[in-house]
Amino acid sequence: MAGIYIHIPYCKQACVYCDFHFSTTHKNKASLIQCINKELKMRKTVLVGEIIETIYFGGGTPSICSISELRSIIDTIYNEFSVSETVEITLEANPDDLSTEKLSELKSKGVHRLSIGIQSFFEDDLKWMHRAHTSSEAKRCLNDAIALGFAEINADLIFASPGLTDEKLIQNLTILTDFGIPHLSCYNLTIEERTQLHHQVKTQQITPISDETAIRQFYLIREFLQSKGYEHYEISNYAKPGAYSRHNTAYWQGKKYLGVGPSAHSYDGNTRSWNIRNNENYIKQLIKDEWPGEVEILTPGNRYNEYLLTGLRTQWGIQLTILESEFSNEYQSQKTIFELYLKDQKLLLRGNQLVINPDYLIMADSIASELFII
Template identity: 45%
Template sequence: MAGLYLHIPFCKQACYYCDFHFSTNTGQKQETIKAIAKELQLQKPYLKGESLQSIYFGGGTPSLLSAEELNLLLDTIYKYFSVDTSVEITLEANPDDLSPSNLKVFKSCGVNRLSIGIQSFNNYNLKFLNRAHSAEEALISVENARRAGFDNLNLDLIYAIPATGQTVWERDLETIQQLRPEHISSYCLTIENKTVFGNWLKKGKIQPIDEERAASDFELLIHHLKEDGYQQYEISNFCLPNKHSRHNSNYWKQEKYLGVGPSAHSFDGKNRQFNASNNVTYIKSLKQNKIPFELDILGPTERLNEYILTTLRTSWGCNLEKLKKDFQYDLLKDQKEYLNDLITGKMAFIDQENHLKLTDKGKLLADKITLDLFIS
């Protein structure tokens, strides 16, 4: 199930927690979009003719695209790639961009799924994160999207925000229950070095994230969404039945995907490549019909560790027979004592199909467990 990711590196303002590549200067937006269209043309052979099941506009803020820019990119995709008739076309959007007129444009261009960056329904939290929208705009954006005919919505939420207590998080979850989106992506607030929060942390203006609070918020998230019929198919991703994100699933299932645009990543099934995270460099290179990327050739050990990393976070788990067949590695034999400890401690279990899976308790320590299972 091949996928295509397009990175749109522009935002109205910088969220204090975000370390993705973006620019608040939109003066080069049209040139960048033309460069992405050129890269699409040059990257035609990358997926070797496999049909696209997913097209995902991420960023940045793709909802800043005009109808002309969005149509240029989609027309280019359909010209140079095989696109499945049931393709899922997702556009990341900020609530303040989802006016009825904009939604009509997105719908007419072929977008059939929206991923709305709500993050919180609390104004104090939104101000703390430096989001551009209000809590009221968040609610209105979902209402507008439904009225425009979008029946496949993802809502992004952040938990463990230190600006408010857990009561606010519980209210956010109650609001989600009322809105009932098809998909929810929820992440713990992290403080990255090259962000405003990272700078504040160094200066002592904020404290590190409270791990106990984060764990408690995560447990509440799982509890509330399970009660409402959501499936936790990946640690941070929840969906109603048959509403998995194809884009997200491609990554966790290690399917091929092509990433275009500044800073975009690609995976051909064996190796990865990374585009330059600089808009000027990117535009200049594409004008010369060159793609500015670095190739990361994965060795056997790296591929094995990556398989463990991606699958152990999912509901389908790590296939122990596949480890033997594809990587000649017997995890049960080489990590017998550690796996016994995990199972005894109710952190993990092995199902009838011989897949190693984490329990809800184990998901709280997923990163540590994965690292412990890595092969050096």
């Protein structure tokens, strides 16, 4: 079982907080799509013998692509790889791109899961974030997607952003749960370097929200969504029973994936690789039949750290038997730290599973890093 990730590096405009790789100039989009198709053919051996269970268009804003551009990539995947009959095909999308016609065409061309960047239903938040859509566009697109029969929809929301009160946060969640959206990704706003937000904070145009507020909102979301029947299955992700993102769950469970497009990462169990973060150079190298990426061979310590970092963020945690069999040296050397966390009840042992105590879930990354092999 494996997945394919396609990075579409274009957006209409730059959101203030975003440090993903994207360009707001779209002039080389057609060539770049051709190069993505070329890279898929060039690197199919990475997943030799694997059945493709998930295909994920991320970005950037993949919904900027025309239906024929998306279809050409899906066709290449079907021609070059063994694709499962039950494949999950997800498209990240922004509401302003999802006209009724486009939604209907996406559905007919085999895209059946949408991950929609809603972020907030308040115009002042959307304006501050420099989003390209309005609140009414977000509601219209959710209405249309549901009416057209999209059963698998994720909505992204941002919390701990300046101006987002607890009341506004609950209103955002209420709108989404009233729509019956089965999967929600709730992201804590982080201030990344080289973003407009970082500049605004540095020049004191904006005061970041305090840690206390961020933690309070994190648990407010958890409590609200659990009361509506959602499972908190990953630190930022909630799903109605069975409505997990299969693609992202496979990442967190250490399954293989191939990432194509500028800045995309790949993982095959033993190596991790990443593509160049520059659209023009990505195109230039592929035109010369060169793969524009680098590979790192993972040490047992790298794989152990990765297992902890991804596993401890999920409700399934990490497995004691895997620690003892696959990472025995690393586990033995950190065992006293594990024991301390178990004694403090920050880690809980449930049968074979080691999970973070939900009361400390927000500290998952820092607990994992204390257990790392340096």
